[in-house]
Amino acid sequence: MSRVSLKVTGAQGQGVNSVGEICGKGLKRAGYCVFGYREYMSLIKGGHSSYQLDISNEKIESTETRADIVMNFDHHGLVENFYDVKDGGILLHQTPMWKFTEEQQKFLKEHAVTVVYLPVEEVLRKLRAGPILGNIFVTAVVWALLGQGADALKELVREQFGHKGEEIIRKNFEVIDEAVAYISRQEAVHPLALMKPDVKWRNHLYLTGSQAMGLGIIHAGCRLYASYPMTPASPLLTYIADMQNKTGMVIKQAEDEITAAQVVSGAMLMGTRAATATSGGGFDLMTETLSLNGLLENPFVVFLFQRPGPATGLPTWTAQGDLLLATGCAHGEFPRLVMAVSGSQDAFDLMPEVFNYAEEFQTVVIVLSDKQIAEGLSTQSPYDQKRAEIRRGKLITSPKALAKLTAADRYDPKAVDGLSPRWLPGTEAATFSSQGDEHDAEGRVNESGPNAAEQMEKRMAKMDALRKALPEPELYGSQNPRVLVVSWGSNRGPLSDVIKSDAFIGRKVSYLHYSYLWPLRTEKLMKLAERAEKTVLVECNYQGQLGMLIAQECGLRFDHRILKYDGRPMFYDELFEQLTALLP
């Protein structure tokens, strides 16, 4: 697979995202698969940020540490991102009179980097165009350097700014023409020879993981969403809230995370599908409520978007440090399902299953995501909506069946697999108490020893049934690997890109991807690990948390661990190098 990348850097609010978004969508429409990656600081304006596009004509789901074209809106990028340009690449900037150090000049020469200064202010003055059009000038330059025609860009600009009137559009077009003319006059620089486009990408979606997840949540029949803002869970709240007039969903921006979790619990008990999302600190506040739902045997769904902790940590960066939190949080023992999404495909596809499991097993489902998935942009095939099914387990709604119920059916300790009937307040049937104290079959407080043991066994039987019901992890690559790589979450994208790269084809390297993390299935893993020469664990946390769970469950210890805990996702090239070193 050949790949090309573009990185735009600058101060937040300077237009970095707008250049990235237009180019991303434009390239997809031109027939490319694009993967977008954003870095920014926990500030509204002024912090240094970047937007990178990795481009191919085949499926691409990862970011490289260095780019073919690096555009720096301000001089900070010329310092911070100076070494981000690849050999033979192009470094663009708009800082007048900028002088590179001797060391930098040497680097530029040795690595055949072409530097192009863009006199943006001068051009805009000449065209009597406002400073806001600087973004368009830069976009048009980059667009031309990617070998794309101006007409396609103009079409996108019309789509985005058409509502602002013909005069503004005309001005935009003038700036585009000037940019194209300017760059074509620069004899030292040549447009990149992009790979041949493939029309199949044109009808694809270009969206963030949060948007994918939002669509999936809506698709799954979730009708109430309550959340308290916290990066990187906020984009999901934003998307679902922005959609409310179309979907008719009940949206509640809660006063705190405890409220959000309680609102969701009440709504679920009443019988709708509801969900909340947060990040580590907010999740900590919710855990008492998770425990409550465990005892109530109430379906509960929370999306836990990971960022590096402890404490406020690195609020706008990514991590996988909360796996053990998800599996071990909240007081007492109760059944739970911990799942993780990995990108725009399963962020949609798994959503109906999240709610299905919550309702079927009448318990807590924690879905892990992270900042990389939440804000990364993927080129995604339109979602297959035939796949999903809505399963609601032992929910009873028909009047005939309701009439037969007795209160003691609700928490019947003899129910097979601990799965007892569930019915809803407001339905004409025997009533029961949803009891937060240990209780008997109909929800009456009961502190006797035998009852406590019996009810605990009833609830935990669901965990065994759940383990059997869950799919095994998914294997990418050879069915008989010599090197077995195991990971989860957002590492799937770069790992699958690496193992399908030319250097890895035929080398019998496979990737085993876990979507369902607790209860943990280890049968397939053990079989593969027994035959493999090397096992490798890849995680974005310090302790190798999935590795710890695996060791706990089946005793397997990995031969190698690739762990990263600097707030950055796994990059394609670094993973490529590290895995290449492990090839037999």
Place this chain on the structure above:
Amino acid sequence: MSIPLDTSGPFMKDYATETLCTWCDNCGDYGIWTAIKQALTELRLHPWQVLLCYDVGCHGNMSDKITAYTFHGLHGRVIPFAAGAKLANPRVPVMAFGGDGASFSEGVGHLVHAIRSNYPIVFVLHNNANYGLTTGQASALTWQGQSMNSSPNGIPERTLPSMDFVFSLEPTFVARSFSGDIPQMTEIFKTAIGHRGFAYVDILQSCPTYNKFATHKYLLEHCKPVGPDHDTSDFKKARAIAVDTSKHIFTGLLYQNKDVPSYYEQLKARQGLKTTAVEEVKKIDVSEWMKEFV
């Protein structure tokens, strides 16, 4: 002489359970418990038609002493749970019950935002001015200077002026009663269930075991129902008589504003929809919404 009997029900006995009450002798919870059952019966609501949500505390032990769909949750968190339930199915009358410990310390933020949000639920404050279930510690509403469990010298903090606080949040419904006045509580609960938004009902409750200051006798002597000429739409007057308890503690429906829409009514996304969120759970087609990403 034959007495005509209404046999269509519901009857108060429908709300009864075989579970024995565990409250102390003379606990105010008996009176509140009775008034709740009576109010629901008089409103002709069946036990299966209502959801009664309890916080943690002595009052919470009512959760299995009454036949209805009930919920017994976490300390301080009953209000948002009840609100979530109501928003999912606004057709079901939802009542939340909490003590003064839960509502003015642990979960006071929820009370603030519930009043502000005007959720269409009833909130009944079991106000016995102490933490009964944990054996008599001071709450924010315990009178300053009272010797309590864990504060033998009395508490250094000043007593929280709960009524002034609640009125400062511009509530749409405030009533007060006393656990010894079952007929008045019954009427208040009935009116509260019919209220459009968040109904705040403060029940001054005797705690014979731990509250030695606002006793049943004290409350009996001081509580005084507002007269028939009390104007429940007069916010200023209602606040004044609610706050000033120096001579009398005025009880009854103190204030009601029927013009403020409830939280649910304010949801633009829900306007015109005849169904509830509970009825809408199904696979939803997102084809139209995918297009914006192409």
